[in-house]
Amino acid sequence: MIDTDNDAVGHAFYDYYKQGKASTLWCNIKGVGDDIVPIEYFFRSYTDMPEIEKTALSLCSGLILDVGAGSGCHTLALQD
Incomplete structure (x- = not known):
């Protein structure tokens, strides 16, 4: 809450x-x-993210801990 x-x-x-x-x-x-x-x-959605964020997300693999996730837009992109 x-x-x-x-x-x-x-x-x-x-x-x-x-x-x-x-x-x-x-x-x-x-x-x-x-x-x-x-x-x-x-x-924002993945398609609205700047290229540097898309590149960083593409380098992620395995189990991910999104510390300080805010609204979770990166976490949602990683789930896909």
Whole structure:
């Protein structure tokens, strides 16, 4: 169960997945700076992923642990 009171990202994911509400996440990436990410980005399909992600996924084999899976878009692509 997502604790939406204390988890802004989890709350945004929940709203998008369950209610179709789109949000924008403001991310601060250490060494890179601020970035604005539409919530839909985290729910993209394999065909919508950049080539570098597709290449990384193609190198996976065997049992995979997707740590910090977020919305699980990479996990779903690996299941296929």
